Amino acid sequence: MQPNNAKHARPETRAALYFRQSLDIQEGIDRQRDRCLSLAKARGWAVSEEYVDNDTSASKARGANTAWARLLRDARAKKCDVVIAVDLDRLLRTIGDLVTLTDTGVKVLTVDGEIDLTTADGEFRATMLAGIARFEARRKGERQKRATAQAAAKGRRTSGRRPFGYEDDGVVIRPEEAAAVSEAFQSFLSGVPLAEIARTWNAAGFFTGQKRYSPEHRGEPSPWKHYSVRMVLTNPRYMGKRSHLGEIVAEAEWLPIVDESTWEAVNAALRNPTRLSAPKRGRYLLSGLAVCGVCNAKVHAGGNARKGVPAYRCSGAGGHFARRAQPVEEFVETVMVARLSQPDARELTQTTNQPDTERLKLEAVGLRERLDILALDFADGTLTSGQLRTATERLRSRLSAIEAELADAGRVDLLGPLVGADDVAASWAALTVPRKRAVIDALAIITLRPVGRGVRNFDPDTVGIDWRS
16 A cells, blocks of 8 residues: 655745835846746745835835735735745845834745744844845935935936926926926916816826826826926926925026016915915806805805706805806806907006015015024023014014015916907907906906896896906
């Protein structure tokens, strides 16, 4: 009778292969795979799974969606017996990651030498190697920080993603994108919301330069959002300045896309606290813009009993009316086009009050420095809390007024493209709803009044249009 050797056969060793590359370079991953597969084959081990983290740093936290996190979960579930990597640096570079891997109880084999984390000797050796790797990473980071600070002080660009509006070197302007940036600054000052600018850029086929990380879209270009547009509009690089750690430190080596006064005007508007607390801009032409003729409350969208038919309603407690939006909007738009087509329409774009922007900028800098000094005096005990509050409120009030003046001084000619057009009606029809709203708000105050019960025909007298001076 033949002995049953199957009962005494050693189970096959299951090897998990881990590859990591800091930059998105597929060739580096392929080389790591070849070396690790050769080692697994030489040991006679079966490869259970491959784990790839491309464009991932081991010096930074690796999230739950990374291959590293999946490897740890599988190791705890005993789905592998040994982890193979080219060297320990590819696997980990922090003591924290080492402790986490050790707690799984898995063995670790590197192409450069075996480290058994299940033994005290192996854990000691791995700890020393991880400490050295961490030291090298910290020292390299400190050198990079010093080099970046020196380059910033000279107005030079350092490494990083390609800035929108410029070529890969960050210096040469890319005309099509630069035109979009310039238009965005003008649009924002004209009253167009950041989200609308983002939609415009997406429709034009522009992307942020970042990559998407969600599993279903991983690696795809990231579309523009309102917050990413805000990052562009607040970046001093677009007025030709070099910033470092949030401070403008030098004139940049690249050309600006917008002038300094325009950049200052946009940022003054973005810093305005009332903008953050203001109601969201309406999706309809007159929502939040027109007022009720009875109680002067804002007019909002909604209130029509017929489903799918846009309507406006009084937002006041009395709810003084609810009426169809289409005839009201058509009437208001017709009146706007007629006004902008008049011979004297050019006068709507003119102003006689031109503040000294350079003086205002210098005064704003002085006010901010005085606010810093007040904070230091309070910390030293020179000022009481009451004195600090009184002085701070006075300075901040003046600073807010200056920022408002700068914003007004930097506003582009909102109405110019309309009053100078050969066909005002066609130009108006080509505008987006946010731009139409901005023009209406600049020209007039719209008042909607109740139409009365049973009235079906539109009465122009129920829509008041009071022109601003």
